[in-house]
Amino acid sequence: MTGMRTAIGLMSGTSLDGIDVALLRTDGESIVERGPSLGRSYESAFRRRLQGALETAKVIKDRTERPGDLREIDRELTLRHAEAVRTLLAENDLKPADIDVIGFHGQTVLHRPNDALTVQLGDGGLLADETGIDVVYDMRANDMVHGGQGAPLIPAYHAALAAGLSQARRGAVVFVNIGGISNLTFIGSGGERIVAFDSGPGNTLIDQWVEAHAGIPYDQGGMIASEGRVNADLAGRYLGHAFFTDPVRRSLDRNDFRPPEGKEASLEDGARTLAHVTAAAILRSARHLPERPKLYVVCGGGRLNRVIMDDLASLAQVEEAEVVAAEAVDLNGDSMEAEAWAYLAVRSLRGLPLTFPGTTGVKAPVTGGLLRKSGMAG
Structure with missing residues (x-):
């Protein structure tokens, strides 16, 4: 068997x-x-x-x-x-x-x-x-x-995937899932250490913003954001949130961060600012990792927003790290979370741990x- x-x-x-x-x-x-x-x-x-x-x-x-x-x-x-x-x-x-x-x-x-x-x-x-x-x-x-914390659960699967990445042999790898909420899974050099936590708002703020002001469910490819400029004051308000400096990592509900008020920005500037916040939040939260990553592998719908990806790549480059979409390392950024739930179901059937102290803060696996x-x- x-x-x-x-x-x-x-x-x-x-x-x-x-x-x-x-x-x-x-x-x-x-x-x-x-x-x-x-x-x-x-x-x-x-x-x-x-x-x-x-x-x-x-x-x-x-x-x-x-x-x-x-x-x-x-x-x-x-x-x-x-x-x-x-x-x-x-x-x-x-x-x-x-x-x-x-x-x-x-x-x-x-x-x-x-x-x-x-x-x-x-x-x-x-x-x-x-x-x-x-x-x-x-x-x-x-x-x-x-x-x-009840989240995130996917790190066990990320660790299995990381073992197959040639880049993982050269240093720490972080899987970034940009869904409604973004989360990080860190696999340390050699694959021994796993740390994971929510990193901040993902697509949820952008989605709510463009739905309220343009009547569409999301900013496809970052097209709206690409026409705007970052409102530094508005971005600073989000990035100054205590979540990013609190040494205790916690999981987020989509209501923990709310979209701007309607008059705070134009449609385009709001979308551009929130795209920047999504990218910058990932790097700010990564400061809590035990080792500086060499590679960020991005999955989830946010990887299709070119503005988010460009901002993330620029910010990571300062730290001498590379950002790639999941497909660049032969993974599927659309199905990875669904794959993870299949993987976790099998672990559950076998009585194997789904969560660990370094991922959810649970006392023991x-x-x-x-x-x-x-x-x-x-």
Whole structure:
């Protein structure tokens, strides 16, 4: 028994833009064989409902609560994930019996690590019944029970990927995921040490800004930002936030940083300033790492914003570091998080740790996740 399993990972991030699906063959340790992947965008009406869910969820005190229409959204979200799984299977001539497990993240609507409270919409049992595949879900909660921040969880997968990078042999590598919130995973020289934490606002501020002022969900490729200038006072307000100097790293909720008021900048200057803030926040947070990185590998939607990437490259160059998109080192920057949830599901099945003291602040390495067996299994 090699421990190899075929897993599908599902990720719906803080950008609220859709579902990423990826297939992986892995032992949950060092062997990673990446398979096909796809993305499914949410229609605008459902995206607006998810945005409303963030507001509704603010009153939650117990993670099982589903006030207002959250229970209905919970079901609708799960059914969309099930359809995304069916699409991946159909496009690759696969059957449910070919898949050992689904790693299901769900949609985070509330994350308050100081209160040991994290809430993800998504019904693992319904997903298992709809797909005919066993599901591992709710992978953050056990970490918080044991004193962790509940995020980030992906570093275990980043470490497995870093072991295959030739650049990793020359010095420390940082994986940067620029989603709604940006986060860093540091793999030290030789691969022995892993440190990870949220680094600041990613796309969420830009997305909210352009949606409010241009009626579009995001700044495609940084086109709007490329027409503007950085407002130094506005940028300084964000970058002066205590989060960046606090020696205690913590995970972020998308409400920890709010977009500017409408009159503080033009559409273009606001987008340009917030793109700069996204890039600069990554480097400011990197000051808390134990070793200066030589390479930043960028994944997530933010890597497609050329203004963010140019700013990040310029700032890193000062520190003699290189910035590359995931594709430059033969990885997939769109599917990496979904791949990670597949990898973590296999680790969960094997009882292996998902989180570590250097990633979430948990007291000792701890596994996590709940397993829901499919009623159709076997």
